[in-house]
Structure formats: C-alpha cells, structure tokens
Amino acid sequence: MTDTAQRRTVAKVAVHPVQAPPPAGDRRRRRLADQARAYGFLVGGLVCFALFSWYPAIRAVVIAFQKYTPGGEPEWVGTANFTRVFQDPEFGAAWRNTLTFTLLALLIGFAIPFVLALVLNELRHAKAFFRVVVYLPVMIPPVVSALLWKWFYDPGTGLANEALRFLHLPTSNWSNGADTALVSLVIVATWANMGGTVLIYLAALQSIPGELYEAAELDGANLLQRVRHVTIPQTRFVILMLMLLQIIATMQVFTEPFVITGGGPENATVTVLYLIYKYAFLYNDFGGACALSVMLLVLLGAFSAAYLRLTRTEGESA
Amino acid sequence: MSTRTLLSPAALARPRGKAVYWTVFTGTVLLFVIAFLFPVYWMVTGAMKSADEVARTPPTLVPERWHVSGYTDAWDLMQLPEHLWNTVVQAAGAWLCQLVFCTAAAYALSKLRPAFGKVILGGILATLMVPAQALVVPKYLTVADLGLLNDPVAIWLPAVANAFNLYLLKRFFDQLPRDVLEAAEMDGAGRLRTLWSIVLPMSRPVLGVVSIFALVAVWQDFLWPLMVFSDTDKQPISVALVQLSQNIPLTVLIAAMVIASIPMVAMFLAFQRHIIAGIGAGSTKG
DSSP: OOHHHHHHHHHHHHHOSSOOOOOHHHHHHHHHHHHHHHHHHHHHHHHHHIIIIIHHHHHHHHHTTEEOOTTSOOEEOTTHHHHHHHHOHHHHHHHHHHHHHHHHHHHHHHHHHHHHHHHHHHOOSOHHHHHHHHHHHHHSOHHHHHHHHHHHTOTTTOHHHHHHHHTTOOOOOGGGSTTTHHHHHHHHHHHHHHHHHHHHHHHHHHTSOHHHHHHHHHTTOOHHHHIIIIIHHHTHHHHHHHHHHHHHHHTTOOHHIIIIITTOSTTTTOOHHHHHHHHHHTSOOHHHHHHHHHHHHHHHHHHHHHHHHHHHHHHHHO | OOOOOSSOHHHHHSHHHHHHHHHHHHHHHHHHIIIIIHHHHHHHHHTTSOHHHHTOSSOOSSOSSOOSHHHHHHHHHTTHHHHHHHHHHHHHHHHHHIIIIIHHHHHHHHHSOOTTHHHHHHHHHHGGGSOGGGGHHHHHHHHHHTTOTTSTHHHHHHHHOOHHHHHHHHHHHHHSOHHHHHHHHHTTOOHHHHIIIIIHHHTHHHHHHHHHHHHHHHHHOOHHHHHHOOSGGGOOHHHHHHHHSTTSOHHHHHHHHHHHHHHHHHHHHHHHHHHHHHHHHHHHHO
C-alpha cells in the first residue's frame, strides 16, 4: 500500500467514524499483506535460527546414531557411537575432570565473589575504582588470560612459584603436575570471570532494605547473624541463579585446558568439550563427537530448564 | 546515598569502627591491586624486558632497560595487523547482522502480530536451554555444508541466532507505547519507516547494550573461530595467538597478548559506567 492510499483511508475514517466493514475479500487481502510484511521483517532472523540453532540441535541427535565423515555418505550404526565413546579410557577421565572442575569452581569461585561483594558493599570510598578493577580481567580476552597464567605457572621462572618462594612456602608444579593441574585451571577461570559475579551480587546487596538490618540489630543480631539471617535470605534468588549459570558455564570449559595444559598431564585436564573437539578434529569421528555432544546437551539442558523456570517464576512474582 | 547496609553508620562513626573500616579498606585496595592490576602490569612491562631478563629468577619488578622492540616485533613477526583486521571484520559484521536481523525480528514479534508468532518466540527462547558449546560440532558441519569455512560470514550469521539479545530487544519494544507507533501510522509511515524513525531512536539504551554484548562476544570467542578458520591468514587474533604461541620468543608473545587486549579494555574504560550499570540492572531484573 502506498503512502497516499493509506492517508486516504485515514481521512475517510475521520469523516465517517462509523465505517462499514470492508468487503471480506479486501480484508483478507490486507491481512495477507500484513502477514507478508511481518514475515519480511522476521525472515533474516528465522533463517539464522533455523540454520545455526534448530537444525544443528536436531542434527546432533541424528549424527549421534550415524557413522559420519564430511563429504561421505552417512551410515546408520545404531548405538555403536555411544558404546565406542563409553569404552574410550578418556571418556571417564573427561567426565571426572569436568565434574571436578565444576565442583572446585563452585567451592573456590563461588564463596570468594560473595565475600568480596559483601566487603565492597560496606566500603564508602573509591567505589568506582573497585568496580572497574574487579571487572578488568573479564574484558581481557580469555585466550590472553590463559596464556598469561600459563606463563605465571611456569615451574622454573613463573610468578606463581616466585610468590611461594617469597613467602617461604614450598613450590608447586601448578598446571604441569597431574594432581595440581585442574585446580590451577580453576584459579585461572575464577580470576578471569569473577568480576561479573561480584557486580551482580553488589547490585543484589544494594536492593536489600536497610530497615531489615536495623531491625536485626535491635534484636541483638551480631554481624555474622545479620549476614546469615538477612543478607543470605534476601539474595537467595540471585545466589541460586548464579550457581546454576556457573554450573552451565563451567561444564563447557574448553579454552583453559586447551591453551594451558593441552589436556595433560596424563589426561588430568581433558574435559568433555575438549574430548568432543578431539573426536571431531583429531579422530575425524563426527558420530562420536555428536554422541558426546548429546550427552552434554541432555545434562546441561536440565540445568538450563531449572534456570529458566527459576527466573521466570521469580520475575513474575517480583 | 545513606541507605544503611550490614554495618550501621553509628558503628562506623565510633573510633574503633573507623579504625576497622580503614584497615579493611586498605586491605581491599591492596588485594585488588595485587590480584587484578598486578598481572596486567606484569604483562605490559614483561613485554618490554629483554629476552634474558624476562626469564630471570628472581624476576625484576621494573625492566632494567625498556625495550619497545617486543611490541614492534610482535606487530611485524606475528602479522598482528592482519589478525586484528580479521577480528575487526568478524566483530563488526556480527554486530551489524545482529542489529539488523535481530531488531527486525524483535520488532515483528513485538508489534506486527505475525501468524505463529508465539510459536516462533517459543522456539527462539527454547534455544536458551541449549548450551551453545555443546552444539559446535553439528553447527560446524552445517557451516561446512554451506561452504562457509574460512569465511567471516561463518561468524556473522550464527551470531544472529542469539536468543538472549533478541529477547532483550523484544522486551524493550513491548514497553514502547502503542499510541506513538499508531500515531506514526496515521501519519502514513510504513512499517520500515516506523521502525527506523520512531522505534530505533527510542531504543538507544537497549541497542547500546546489545551492541556491547555482540562485540565482546565475538572478540572473546575462541572455540568457534578455532574450528571455522583453519586458514592461518583468516584467523582472528585469539586463534592466531594460540597457534603462534609455540615458536615465538616469550617477550614477543607477551607483547602480542597486550595488543590483543587493548581494544576490549579500551572500550570497557570508555563505556564502563554503562557496562557496569547494565550488568547490575540486567541481572537483578531477571
């Protein structure tokens, strides 16, 4: 419809407020034109979602049951991919490492940001400084953070052992030791990602009404009791939300083990996503890679569903 | 400003409270400097040390002699201009595609009542439940089938399939008053015209947030470009750094790391107020 035509109908409406409904054929044509226009706006986004989200999700499940090499004819193999992947000695190691990484990240990377946010919320000076500095590592590309810490962890000349020597503590093998490698990677991930968590906690802490603390104090609650009975219940939702998000994120860890340890030493840092990468690009076994992807997808999908449910119900009640 | 927190203003005003406050304050400043600023300082100055000084134990806190050659060597030896340019092209394209396709789609879903709009929105939101990294392999195969390997388009178009940004835009458009849009229509503006001259100017804050998310995501990504760009000349800086890190002198590598960090850190320092406010507000609102 051209601009003038539209303007003419508007004018008509102004003159005859009670207008007879247009003939049915005309109305349907207009509705079709409206739909065509709406889909004109939608089509770019839809094609991208279809090609790069919906189709790959379906395809992962299909290929998980196929023998698949790019360019070749796919061949149905039933659950052979799953059994082969199960029997891979790295399979157990990858899942163990991923779960340990997630657990350690929760232990190390969860309490620290909360305590930091608690302290920062009490400080009345240099607020901008703290916020910018804590978020700075988040803006450094993850690859650079990983390479930086790889250099720090160097057993000979690295800064990490230098710090231990300075404090007269025994030195460590850090990322080069089979028993310390995973913890070393958790430290890197925590350092690099903590800023966002701290800022989210800070925002949550600031929304706690001051009267609650006042009332608790009048009732004789000491500092720790106030944290326990006011702060934590009041931020319960954010704590839970961030915990789910962190589980989802850390179970997909890839950059740190790939860059810092290369999965070693002795498979100590091979993660599930790393194993998926190896199956696809080292073994050229896309069926196995997709079988692993589907397993990861199912597990993380459950956490994501819990997260979405949580944010949606809380969003409605808030 | 005087909303009370865990500690009461009265407790802080007491001499003991003041002493504790300033001790904690100093301790926190020191902790932040050591934990977050010092590694960055170490990186920037490490690149300026000579090859044997950087490997020395105990290390020197300040370079004995400042060499700029680390930086210039990195620039030339590692072909940083080329890789930086690749990253810029990838990030700019992804940003533009996201702005164009996601705003158009969000506008349609929010204001144009397409048939099956609810189903489509549901399908888009469902992808939030699918962890992105778990789908990289089938996504890679699709990109390969389309002949997009080693092509920046392989970064641009998948970036559009970002349910989070699309939903952010849709939620914002939902809040725009209907009568303003209807008034524009009365004045004879078409859908595109309404989007361009009414909706977009009113949506500047959310467009800013989406832009920052889009740029940061591409600049920081590693696994996807690692898969897609096997051709060394096409690789963005993140992938190139790792590929080249094996056979390059340490000072040169460190210098390259610093250079790779500058664009995002500079953007953060320039827009830090907005970025920090956005993180806090976005999260607590859910």
